[in-house]
Amino acid sequence: MMPRGPLAAEIYDTARPVPSWWEASAPPDRARPALEGERTAEVAIIGGGYAGLSAARVLAGLGIEAVVLEAGAIGWGASGRNGGIAGPGGHKLSDAALLRRHGAGEVTRHYALLAEHLAGLREFCVETGLGDQVQGAGEMVLAHSPRAARGLDAAPPGFTARPVAPSGRADVARYGGAVVSPAFGIHPLRLVRALADAAAGAGAAVLPGSPVMAWHREGAQHRLVTPRGSLRARTVLVATNGFTPDGLDPALDGRAVPVISNIAVTRPLTGDERAQHPWLGADPAADTRNMLSYFRLLPEGRLLFGxxxxxxxxxxxxxxxxxxxxxxxxxxxxxxxxxEAEYFWRGPICATARLTPAVGWLDRTARVACALGWHGSGIGMGTLGGRLAAGLVAGAPEAEIPAPMRGPAPRLPLPGLRPVYVAVAMKLLAMQDRVT
Structure with a gap:
């Protein structure tokens, strides 16, 4: 039986197509082989999404042999079907809570590194032929109440913010907000495929259709078993995010908290319709609720809403x-x-019990590391987290990872009850939204 997480079994079925707008609008991917037979590598990476592919690209550039094992096709998971917003998110703590937990120095370092990374990621998109899919100069953050509007023009370190005036209409922009830069919209499926090409071009092996069904520790080596082969490696990096399975390795169980996100894409909007909300342009947007909405106008004139x-x-x-x-x-x-909503799909993002990303050693002695927990902001934080995880397994000190994303997330007690925990948390957060 294939290991899987706590959600419905169909969520983990990689043989099922996901009828997303991204899949419909992207050209076919190149042929990529699965793992066949016995193979060895210095680093085995489980998960071929943003984090795993970014890590593989960095490791290969350092001359370290890396092999990526992806359960489905490249982009089948969240990296190929998210909202396509590369922005400053990645955690679910308030600014005050983040400062109390980690201190001003580490929080500043965290945000400054993310801002620098987003600017570089935009350049990567342009350089790899995705320039026509890059949209906007920032992410619009819209207040859900007058109280929430206060302080939105104070950007995190490394970012800038320009105010958005209240729309004067009964819509999501009625209280105004701010556009935070650098940030942008992108076609997520084409991006993850470009990352796969870049990793392979650097010398990494990217092997889709290779789900890890069993994981054995054999002395100082790990053996990862797939349907048609196995991979031996000294180091394993787990980058499975919302699809992280239970029962694959004890070090993983209960650390990832998957949360379902829904996305719809409409037919192309008419000019009259777009004139109803003239403030919505190229910049992707989200509101400030805990139970937030996120949306953007796509290059084809459609609305994406999640x-x-x-x-x-x-x-x-x-x-x-x-x-x-x-x-x-x-x-x-x-x-x-x-x-009309012509496309609708859904799937899991990944939260953690501490509400921040988790990049670090799960077991330093056995050389098992993780990079997961992007809290719905995997384009920016996932690619950055993969880059930092690659440095870690290549020998960089863990202190090079900013404290807000350093180290593994704690396990939740009774991890089989994670859907119950999520249900309770969602009700509490929705109640908080109504009074703030």
């Missing part, structure tokens, strides 16, 4: 979740209420 979903991702809930997204569009962007 929000949190149910707690298991079961197929039986799909129709209800689709209607929930359609209702939220009508509430927050009423001028687009009649624009």
């Amino acid at each position: 929000m949190r979903g149910d707690v298991t991702g079961a197929d039986a809930n799909t129709a209800t979740m689709r209607q929930r997204v359609i209702r939220r569009i009508a509430q927050q962007l009423p001028g687009f209420a009649e624009a």
Whole structure:
């Protein structure tokens, strides 16, 4: 039986296509072989998304043999079907809580490194032929209440913010907000495929269709077993994020908290419809709720709109979740209420119990590391986390990773109850949204 996490079984079925707009609008991917037979590497990377591929690219550039094992096709998971927003997120703590926990120096270092990384990631997109898919100069953060509007013009270190005036309409921009830069929108599936090409071009092996079914420790070596082969390596980096399985290795169990996100893409909007919300342009946007919405106008003139979903991702809930997204569009962007949702899909993001990313050693002696927990901001934080994880396994001190994302996340007690924990947390956060 294939190891999987706590969500509905269908969430983990890589043989099932995901009917996303990204899949429909991207050219076919190049042929990429699966793992066949016995193979060795210096570093085995489990997970071929943003983090795993970024790590492989860095390691290969350092002359370290890296092999990426991806369960599905490249981009089948969250890296190929997210909202396509590369921005300053990655944790779910308030600014005050982040400062109390880690101190001003480490928080400043964290944000400055992320801002520098986002600027470099934008350059990578342009250099790899995705320039026509790069949208906006920042991410629009819109206040959900007058209280939430206060302080939005104070950007994190390394970022800038320019105010967004209240729209004067009954929409999500009624209280105004700020555009935080650097940030941008991108086609996520084309980006993850470009990262796979870059990793392979640097010398890493990228092997989709190679789910890890068993993990054996044999002395100082690890052996990862796939349906048609096995890989031996001295070091293993786990970069599976919201799809992190239980029962694969004891060091992993209970550390990743998957949370379902729903996304819809409408038909192309008419000029009259777009004129109803003239403040929404090239910059991707999100509101300040705990149970936030995120949205953007795509280059094709369609609206992409995302929000949190149910707690298991079961197929039986799909129709209800689709209607929930359609209702939220009508509430927050009423001028687009009649624009039919032509595409709808969902899948897990990854949270952690400490509400910050987790990049570090799970077992330093056995050389098992992790890079996960992007809290819905995997384009920026996932690619940065993979880069930092590569440095770690290549010999850099753990202190080079900023404290807000350093080290493994704690295990939750009774990890099989994670959907229950998520359900309770979502109710509490929704209640908080109504009073703030």
